[in-house]
Each structure stands twice: as structure tokens, then as C-alpha cells.
Amino acid sequence: MRDSLGSVRTVLLLGGRSEIGLAVVERLVRQGAREVVLAARGGVEEVPSALRALDATVHSLEFDAEAADTHTTTVAAAVDLVGDLDVVVDAFGVLGEQSEYDGDPLAAARSATVNYTGHVSVGLAVAARLREQGHGVLVVVSSVAGVRVRRANFVYGSAKAGLDGFAQGLADSLHGSGARVLVVRPGYVATRMSAHVDPVPFPATPGQVAEAVTKGLRSGATTVWAPGILRPVFTGMRLMPRFVWRRLGR
């Protein structure tokens, strides 16, 4: 259960190796979470170093984003391990290179399966459980890339746009159920996944994103941007004329 000051007992991380996801989990554990489930393909055998020294039990769970037919079972397995899911962090994804996708439509479609439809099936499975238990938060890691899709990474961006819309709709459908959704829109975050991308203005670290998420969890926000400056920046970006937007190199 979430307590009056925002501490929770259990966390499920979908995308158990995600650096952003693990940074969120680490903060939640520091604030009192005692049971963690890391769900990833092949499970997460070794407890990540950031969680090792902390006072929490870490469980590993097999989770394949592309195997939609297993997602309900995955959520049930997490519940069997730790009971009520207080916070579920949905942080899995692949970034990829637009130039490679251009020549490999199949790879592009696979990335879209992970970045969009995988979240749809597991998101609905999580929502059903949160609705049943009458409380809990689903944190969906979206991206500014989905706020206005850029030609430099439109396969990734379009999947994030879909995910962002899905998460908002899910949030509305859960209104009044005791469960809620927090949509997180980070900008460029320096991680393994983004190592091949040149840094852009307003970069963030996983820790900064996690800080924004835990603040949002406490305040009851529906959306957080990381860093916060991206909110006004992207409000402006959305208004930029198409011919200018198209010419942006990135």
C-alpha cells in the first residue's frame, strides 16, 4: 500500500535492465519499498549494483515484451511474488537507428512491437490488476520523441506517440478506480540505449528522470517531463511550421 507520505511497499519494473527504470526503483526503495520485481527477457539473474546494498528483496521474472499472450500471466506471477502492486514502472523499449530501419522494414516493425504493442498488452494486464486491487500507479516511460515526431527517428517516435496516447487514454479509463497512470516524458537521457545518439539540448541523467518520477508520484501528477524545461520547449516545438520542423537535422 502507498502510505500517506507517498512511500510504497512493492515495485514491479517491466524492462528490468532499463537504466531509467532501475533509477526509479532505487529511489522508491530508498523511500521505503521492500519488495522489487525485475521483469525482463531471460529474467534478471544478478541484482543490479544500485539495489544490492539496499534493504529490499529483489525478485527476477521472465518477461518478453513481444509475447503479448504471456503478459497477463507475467502480471499474475508478479502478484504471486509480492502481493499488491503498489507501483509498476513500464520502462522497456528499444531505440535503434532510423537509417537502419529505412532499409529493414521488418526490424522497424519489430521495434514498434516492443515500443508500442508490447506496452498495450502489458499495460492493460497491469491496469486490470490495479483496478481489482483498488489502488496502485502505473508509470509509463514515454518520450518527448512522441510529442512531435521527427524525421530523424520517426519509427521510434511514432511508437512513443502511440504509447503516450495509449497511456493518457488508460489514465482516463482508470479515473475513480483508485489506480492511476503517470506519464513520463524524458528528453535525451544518457544511457546505454542512447549511447549511439549525439547529445541534444536539455539532456538528463536517469537519476534526474527518476527524481521527476518520484516527485510526480508524491504530488499525484498525471504527467512529468524530465527535465521540466522540456514542457514549454515542446509546447513551442508543436507550433513550429512544418517546413521548419522538416529541416531540423535531428
Place this chain on the structure above:
Amino acid sequence: MSRPTLLTGWGRTAPTAATVVRPRTTEQAAEALAQAGPRGALARGLGRSYGDAAQAAGGLVLDCTELTGPPRLDIASGEVTAPAGTSLRRLAAHLLRHGHFLPVVPGTGHVTLGGAIAADVHGKNHHADSSIGAHVRSLTLLTPAGRTLELGPDHGDTELFWATVGGMGLTGVITSVCLAVRPVETAHMRVDTDRTADLDSTLELMERTDQAYRYTVCWVDLLARGAATGRGVLTRAHHARITDLPAPLRREPLRHRTKAPLAAPPWAPPRLLNRWTVGAFNTAYYNAAPARRRGQAQPLGTFFHPLDAVRGWNRMYGPHGFVQYQFVVPFGQEETLRHVVEGLARAGAPSFLAVLKRMGEPTPGPLSFPRPGWTLALDLPAEFPGLAGLLHGFDERVLAAGGRLYLAKDSRASAEIVHAMYPELPAWRKARERTDPEGVLVSDLARRLKLV
């Protein structure tokens, strides 16, 4: 089944959803309990517990406030029997018409009789009269299996009776209560008021004069710093006799006026109550109190329930709600009390409803809160930065001093700390298992603190 409803405690934090039904009779309550699903069921009263004691996420909540009916007062035996949904306010008004009063009243009259027993509430007379459980002659408990049990301190399953007193509603649904009542001559209190300059003089005055009064309580200014830390306004009282009243009041000494309550605004901005606004209020309140006044006749409502004059005062804490912190430490552990008071003053924690009280004899209830010693209750905005760490530090000091937290107020303690504070928890669980072997009864509090 109807749509789920979001429920919180009086502190308005951590809402969870449950299906709410409103039984009017014991039969309807039994029918509802029989339909509880895998997420369990729980009785709820007027929702005055501060934390998550009266909510059951995803489960079935029996709102018992319509479980009412006329109270039956037996003047010869000095007992009143009433359905558990009756509010103490209504019951007190009924009793006063017949020259009687409740044995124990908590800080608000807006609690149900059932809820008062489930939390084993105490009042300003705890040092003299213990908590409400000590005055229960018998109660009727509806079990999840649909059986009704007659329980009392001297008949039936006495172990289960004491597990129910202070049992936070987790042993069954209390449907009716028989309570010993006290005869009174008037609907007034004879009140002595003293202002104290600092914590030492507050403690000293309370210690020295407590036994001379039936009711005592001290409001403490937790924002006063330096030499004034712990200054307070101590009020001590007896029930007024007719001869204590000024002449105009003697004609109808039992007349019980209830003023229509003012309503707090429906919404207040975040951080309205901060160290500056509360500090200004506290200073004004302290200065407005008489330095020393004797024998003032005060209406019962003014003395017992000053906050009931403002309906929905909890909304003043803004959208993020507030946390109530109440602990008791044994006599001789004044250092812990001082540590907490000074810690709060140093942190600038804006508490304007801090009350200090000396507790007396406890009841045998394994989860009943009161123990002989000093109890301090205070509330704080949930959004106050660093509150979690501050209170956790206090928890550990309280535990080390042999003290404990009050479950009806808690919304944030850890299971480990609470288990250590309530060593009789395993015995309580055993008694509970006899009425609820399937574990139907559950609350968010019980889940959070792993009580069941």
C-alpha cells in the same frame, strides 16, 4: 455490485477504491459480508480515523452509519444499549436528556459507537477512567460467517471481546454495544485554565494536579522556540454541579445547545497552513488564553469538541491532506517527549493542534493503544518536506522508550516498528482467527502494517 468509491481517512491521504454498501440491519450486514470477494470486507463508521484504518482497497466496505435505532437507557443499572452506527454525538444528546453522560468521549462526537470500540478511544479523562473499552458491558459481533456473538469482559469469549476492543474492526462487525454511563447534574463543565511558560512547567503542573481533576488536557504550542518551547494552555475540569452554574443556567441545567456548525471552505490551497500562518495562530491562541482562570462554566460541546464547530476542518490542510501523529511513552521517559517536541520546533513543523495528556490504566485489549504515560497527538501537513524521515526518527525513539503509536491515527509507520510496539499482536491474531479463519476482514491499515 455498484461502482467503486474512493475512500480516505480524515487526513485525506492515500485514497483507495472499494465497493460501498450501507446495511440498515444486522441481517443486511450479514448478507453483505457473505458476498465479500477475494479482496475482503471491512466495516466503516464516520471515517474519523486519520489514516487508512477504515478503507479496504478493492474490497467491500460496509458503511455502518445507517445501522442506527433508538438507544435504550436503563437508569437503574446505569447502562445504555445502542446500535453500533449511532454517533457518540447523538448518543450523548440522548443521554443528557435523561441526566446521563458517556463514560469516555474522544476529541470529536462524529464517531460511531462501533468505531469508538474498534479503536478503543480515550478522552480527557483517561488518567481517571481509562478508555471506552473499560466501560463496555457487552457487545454484539457479527462474524464473516454470519454468526452473531454476544461478548463481554465477564461473559462469552472474553479473549475475543478484548481482541475486538481496539481490534480496528478486524475481528468482525460490531452491531450493538451496551455501555455503562455516568449520571450528571448539568450539561456543563467546571473548567480551570492555566497557561504554562515552557515544557518543564507544563509537565510539572500536569503531574502535580492531574489527580485532582476528572478531565485534563494540554494544548501545546509546537512552534514556540527557544525558552518558550513546549509552552501550553492546560484545561482541567469536572462535570459541573447545579450549584456551580451561574443563576440563568440553573433553570434548565441539562439543556444541551448544539450550535449549527460553520463549514470550512470546500477547497483550500496547498501550504495554506505553514509555519508562519500556524505560528501566528498559535501565538494568538496562547495569548488569548487566560493566564489563570478558575471555575468557568463551559458547555460540554465547547469543552470536549471545539473542532466540531467547524464542519470539514480537515479540508484546511489543502489537497495533499495531513498526517496525525500520536504516541505514548511511559512515565519517566519525558526525555523522549522533549526530543519530539524540540525536534518539531526545530524543524518548524507547522502543527496547530498538538495536545498532551497523561494516560492511566489500560484495558487488556492486545491492540488497544493507551498505556500509562504521556501521550502527545499532533497533526502536520502531509506535504511538509522531510516529514517521512522526521517521523521515522521519532518512531524509533518512541519504540526505544517502550512507547507505541496509535493505530487509529497512523498512516505512515512501518510494519516492523508497529509489530515491535505491539508485542501482543500474535495473541490477537490467534483470537481473530477463531472468528475469521478465512481472512475475510481486512483493511488498508492491516495490509500496510501486516496485522493480519
